Amino acid sequence: MDFGYSARTQALREAVMAFMDEHVFPNEARYWAELEANTQAGKRWTPLPVIEELKPKARAAGLWNLFLPDSSLGAGLTNQEYAPLAELMGRVLWSSEVFNCSAPDTGNMEVLVRYGTPEQQERWLKPLLAGEIRSGFAMTEPAVASSDATNIEASITRDGEDYVLNGRKWWTSGAGDPRCKVLIFMGKTDPDAPRHSQQSMILVPMDTPGIRIVRPLTVMGYDDAPHGHMEIEFDQVRVPAANLLLGEGRGFEIAQGRLGPGRIHHCMRLIGLAERALGLMCQRALSRTAFGRTIAQQTVTQERIAEARCMIEQARLLTLKAAWMMDVAGNKTAKAEIAMIKVVAPQMACQVIDWAMQVHGGAGLCQDFPLAYYYAQARTLRFADGPDEVHRNAIAKLELGKHAPR
Template structure:
């Protein structure tokens, strides 16, 4: 692969970086202050977000994740990856560029699998930044690391589909503009293993849908997006709300996950870069025992190892993105699992080092490190836990030797 960025990618990198420097970073504190001042942090979004979204849209920095030129920037995964890294340095940047999860994955699902009516009603407002969405797959009562364990049901009844079950860690469900979820449930338990489930579009105000609670991660509720536990009790919807037809849930899920893992990993690399920058600034500006922190306790080596780890992770993710672009998802299965296992672990180590250099301040809300650690640690579970991805990698690696032995 060519390690250089394409001219198109370089142009977007320059534009996104300039926008982050001039528009996003200077207003992050304004956003945080306004959000904390709200009596109910779930009720509304500080106005700074809509102001910045309008500017980003006017600047043509909008839906950058989507390779389809009719709706997005037409960037490949490899070209979009460095932009996701830039956005990952800020809590608010992904929404400002309309590139925040899970909306990106939901939009891709609707683009590739949705009907024309589903696209009109849900995808177009989502890509316009007018509404937000959530994805309901993980469940509290089963080991969701094996998605085939899913207990929630999506049963076809004539010209309707009836949903029952409980989901949790439904990211984005708390956003005041969240209007729909994609629900995945068991439709036919007797069908082949990967043809049993369906994905259904569910308006959030449908009778029988209830947000039971918002779930904290290490004490952080991640307002105003959040991660919710949601119950579905005899939720009855028209059959045309099923995406691509009954039984295609696993097929859709696999198509959704490839680019999404690239996005997650590159945003995490941006998060780690921000943590390393904060660590270095702290290390050279503070002294203890008559020396700068950078000269104490092996901190120079820790900084060096963090730089090496970030650079290694970035190259590995870019390689996975390139393989996804050039050979397709099936050819990149192992590489996608490799980065999904490696990058969150790397980010946790770098952020932990930065927290240590900040002392007690690193544990507080005075710096974004504690919340960054919560986000990075959660991603060792989201989109599949480390163990599942390591299993995929091991299966691919050992499979080559079994083939040779059989030959």
């Protein structure tokens, strides 16, 4: 395994760093100011001008769709090559959208690239790649433990040349954005089929009659407007049969193809977020004095800074190993490594951010610093794309399998 940067990766990394320094970091205050202004004007669920102004600049700089390994549509980077770029974007939570590299659009675009028909790609993939629209992913349900996706109860019923959808979904991220024009919906087409062949996925335009947004869900008090995480009711929602992805009973197959890259992208960004938190922690510790010494001189602070550096490096190396394995052996072979980073990276980020908040004192809890928001986002990722417990079970089963009697 060689985790050194290729010449192309190094050039892109320098370009992303320069873009972040010139356009993203200087606009962090403007982002929050625009969001507050929208709130005061009763337009909270409205796209922010700062992001829309930066998108053309990122595209002109050649920093667009970097996540997509298909070289005809994206940058043609491997997972290992994309990892350090995603890490840089992760230092500011909203910056990945500027580069058209934000979830859930990235996963949905990968689904359409891999499994979409030419007609589906023409209608939905092209405008997503261009950043003209956004999308959502409707999988999790409030009525069942969705950590076991076979519990999903929403129905997809064939009726002539259409499918009719019924059910209630939640945590449909991105559906609060008025630019969200399509959802990928997972439901059961055949409840009597084998357990992992009951589900299918279908494309659902957001303006289809019968779709009702019930409410935005908050994440530890944050509503993440204008992106949002919506609870949505589907009542007799009728869509053409041609909107079905891949075929009936292929939902789990699509989910596995989608969630592997999505999980590693989250972990890449979390490493960047932890780096940002550690940087803020060090700056604060050096600038504040308590009991006659700077906070940086307190032994407990030094221990935490050292431990944070170790944890970040460990998580980064494990993430790079998983990315390398996905590239050389495929997602299925790398399933243990993907599961491990999905456990390790969010817990690492939560701990590092927590220590950074502690060094900031009361300021770490308020809007003067981004740490509380960082923590909420990192904590959420111990659930998103599968809770820790599911990934730990998968890791344990693979480990036990190595020692089982033959």
